Amino acid sequence: MLKHWYQAKKIIASENKKNIEIDTSNVKKYDVIVVGAGPAGASAAYFMAKQGIDVLLLERGPFPGAKICGGTSLIAEHTHKLFPNFWDECHCERIVMQQAYWIMTEDSLLSTSFQSLKLAAAPYNRFTVKRRVLYQWLVDKAISAGATFQCNYKVTEVLFDGSQAIGVQIAPPQKKQFLADIIVLADGANSMVAEKSNLVPRVSPQNISLYVKETISLPASIIEERFQLACGYGSVIGLLGYPTAGFNGTSSIHTFQDSININVGMTISDFSTSGIRPYELLSRIKKHPFIQPFLAGGTVVEYGASVIPEGGYYAIPEIVHPGLMIIGDAASLVNGTHGINLAMWSGFFASQAAYESKKTRDFSAKKLFLYRTLLDESFVMQDLKANAKIAKLQRDLPYLFDLYSKIAAETAFQISKVYTMPKKAKRIFIFKKITSMQPLLKMASDIWKVIKVVRG
Amino acid sequence: MNQLEDQLAVICFQPDEDWQHVMILDEVICQKCKTKQCLTFCPSSVFHESIEAKQPIMVLYKQCVECGGCRLICDNIDFSYPRGGYGVTFLEG
Numbered sequence: 026m027l028k029h030w031y032q033a034k035k036i037i038a039s040e041n042k043k044n045i046e047i048d049t050s051n052v053k054k055y056d057v058i059v060v061g062a063g064p065a066g067a068s069a070a071y072f073m074a075k076q077g078i079d080v081l082l083l084e085r086g087p088f089p090g091a092k093i094c095g096g097t098s099l100i101a102e103h104t105h106k107l108f109p110n111f112w113d114e115c116h117c118e119r120i121v122m123q124q125a126y127w128i129m130t131e132d133s134l135l136s137t138s139f140q141s142l143k144l145a146a147a148p149y150n151r152f153t154v155k156r157r158v159l160y161q162w163l164v165d166k167a168i169s170a171g172a173t174f175q176c177n178y179k180v181t182e183v184l185f186d187g188s189q190a191i192g193v194q195i196a197p198p199q200k201k202q203f204l205a206d207i208i209v210l211a212d213g214a215n216s217m218v219a220e221k222s223n224l225v226p227r228v229s230p231q232n233i234s235l236y237v238k239e240t241i242s243l244p245a246s247i248i249e250e251r252f253q254l255a256c257g258y259g260s261v262i263g264l265l266g267y268p269t270a271g272f273n274g275t276s277s278i279h280t281f282q283d284s285i286n287i288n289v290g291m292t293i294s295d296f297s298t299s300g301i302r303p304y305e306l307l308s309r310i311k312k313h314p315f316i317q318p319f320l321a322g323g324t325v326v327e328y329g330a331s332v333i334p335e336g337g338y339y340a341i342p343e344i345v346h347p348g349l350m351i352i353g354d355a356a357s358l359v360n361g362t363h364g365i366n367l368a369m370w371s372g373f374f375a376s377q378a379a380y381e382s383k384k385t386r387d388f389s390a391k392k393l394f395l396y397r398t399l400l401d402e403s404f405v406m407q408d409l410k411a412n413a414k415i416a417k418l419q420r421d422l423p424y425l426f427d428l429y430s431k432i433a434a435e436t437a438f439q440i441s442k443v444y445t446m447p448k449k450a451k452r453i454f455i456f457k458k459i460t461s462m463q464p465l466l467k468m469a470s471d472i473w474k475v476i477k478v479v480r481g
Numbered sequence: 482m483n484q485l486e487d488q489l490a491v492i493c494f495q496p497d498e499d500w501q502h503v504m505i506l507d508e509v510i511c512q513k514c515k516t517k518q519c520l521t522f523c524p525s526s527v528f529h530e531s532i533e534a535k536q537p538i539m540v541l542y543k544q545c546v547e548c549g550g551c552r553l554i555c556d557n558i559d560f561s562y563p564r565g566g567y568g569v570t571f572l573e574g
């Protein structure tokens with residue numbers, strides 16, 4: 026108790042500039058406070074509690090998963106390694122057996138699709154999941170391992186003693202403060218807690234993408250018929266080109282048990298400067314002659330919007346500070362549009378660092394740096410590094426998705442069309458047609474840039 | 482516009498009557514603003530221009546879906562998440 030009082034005194038002294046006063050009456054001190062009960066925060070809390078760490082998990086929403094939408098597919102292998110046979114515990118919507126990319130122009134669709142029975146058996150490849158179910162499952166695991174969970178608690182900022190993080194401030198109506206040896210920020214993309222606490226700079230609108238989604242309900246049998254799926258199996262389809270109206274971005278369709286999630290997104294800076302209204306971009310895709318039949322007769326049961334940090338490796342801020350670690354989307358750990366596994370694993374690595382810190386009662390940045398080291402050695406950073414230049418490439422070649430979707434669709438069209446001309450003449454004709462869309466040298470230079478990035 | 486109204490009608494909201502979480506800091510800056518990006522950017526059309534000229538931009542904060550994007554496109558917008566438990570609730574993933 027005396028220690029708490031002493032610590033609180035020190036905060037008041039050092040934080041006078043911020044006018045934060047710590048009310049020491051009934052302040053319980055935890056080993057760790059985790060802010061945000063998403064895949065990152067809930068996994069961190071679970072693995073910490075499992076190792077005997079006294080952890081408090083705080084969430085601003087009324088239940089886990091209430092505040093973020095869109096997607097989602099879960100990669101089985103990475104999840105299985107952390108949560109063996111998770112498919113027996115967490116209700117998944119469909120087992121993904123078909124993965125496809127549809128390259129689209131306004132009147133064409135070129136499909137590359139892969140389906141296999143190998144994807145349909147344990148240990149599986151991917152599942153579609155609902156966030157509410159996935160997040161709640163993880164939080165329940167954390168609670169049964171011994172973590173304390175509070176929803177409806179919005180953290181406004183971190184409390185410091187000098188530069189050492191020592192607690193968090195809760196917004197009204199609770200207006201409470203909680204103290205801990207270690208603070209873990211897992212508050213998702215666009216982390217306002219980290220920014221307000223001067224730990225990271227504000228995210229650049231070029232490095233973060235806005236996605237709008239709709240969930241459209243349809244009977245399971247109709248979904249299976251339209252996507253040609255066996256009962257209980259699902260598909261995830263990436264849509265490229267037409268959906269983002271000339272900008273780099275992505276769109277995708279996820280099949281759930283009895284609904285379809287369709288989303289589209291591009292960078293916040295592209296949305297704001299182009300003046301394209303996000304929901305109009307989505308409705309434009311829904312009206313596409315080859316998309317519309319898949320959705321026909323369905324009812325829109327939910328609309329929503331969320332952001333994904335897509336800046337890649339170079340956009341990762343400083344994620345270890347004295348007494349504090351930043352994990353998941355808040356740390357910009359997203360590869361392409363995949364972030365859930367990276368979030369879970371970053372939570373796991375943070376739990377390892379917290380454990381070592383607690384053991385030696387050393388909460389310095391140097392000690393907690395174990396988190397960063399484990400991340401660096403894992404698939405998380407290795408994959409992010411491998412894709413590091415993609416984000417930059419997309420900025421350098423803003424026409425990349427759009428133009429090459431058109432070229433791919435045009436080539437496919439010309440090849441499938443039956444002409445009366447001889448084969449050789451047809452090849453020359455197609456070549457001329459395509460090089461009229463982008464000069465050969467320019468195309469070669471673009472391809473070279475892409476190859477360089479892909480090969481790292 | 483009608484289309485968005487239908488979309489917003491199916492979202493579950495818990496509006497906070499006592500505390501507004503999205504605000505415009507200085508109306509004078511808006512009057513001089515040429516691009517008015519907030520009007521098209523917001524995925525749930527929280528920002529509206531008044532029909533009468535020179536009136537401040539209306540902020541329909543109760544229909545905000547909390548994407549957090551507006552604060553990144555304009556420094557004149559003050560955004561923080563709603564108080565704990567209030568705001569949008571996504572049920573479908």
Ligand SMILES: Cc1cc2nc3c(=O)[nH]c(=O)nc-3n(C[C@H](O)[C@H](O)[C@H](O)COP(=O)(O)OP(=O)(O)OC[C@H]3O[C@@H](n4cnc5c(N)ncnc54)[C@H](O)[C@@H]3O)c2cc1C
Pocket residue numbers: 060061062063064065066083084085086089090091092093094095096097098099100178179180181211212213214218236237238288331332333352353354355359362363364365366368562
């Ligand atoms: C449209 C869309 C589609 C996607 N599709 C996929 C996909 O198919 N596969 C995939 O792997 N990833 C996908 N992602 C990315 C994935 O959603 C994220 O990478 C993942 O959710 C990150 O987990 P997290 O725990 O770091 O953050 P989040 O899941 O965002 O969780 C953060 C939590 O913190 C809470 N919080 C925020 N601020 C505070 C505060 N101040 N106080 C208290 N609590 C707070 C939030 O309410 C939230 O519950 C998609 C994202 C979007 C937007």
Ligand code: SF4
Pocket residue numbers: 505510511512514515516517518519520538555556557558
């Ligand atoms: S809020 Fe920002 S973008 Fe909107 S009108 Fe005002 S200054 Fe312009």
Ligand code: SF4
Pocket residue numbers: 503522523524525526527544545546547548549550551552560
């Ligand atoms: S947070 Fe998103 S939905 Fe809410 S006002 Fe800002 S841009 Fe609109």
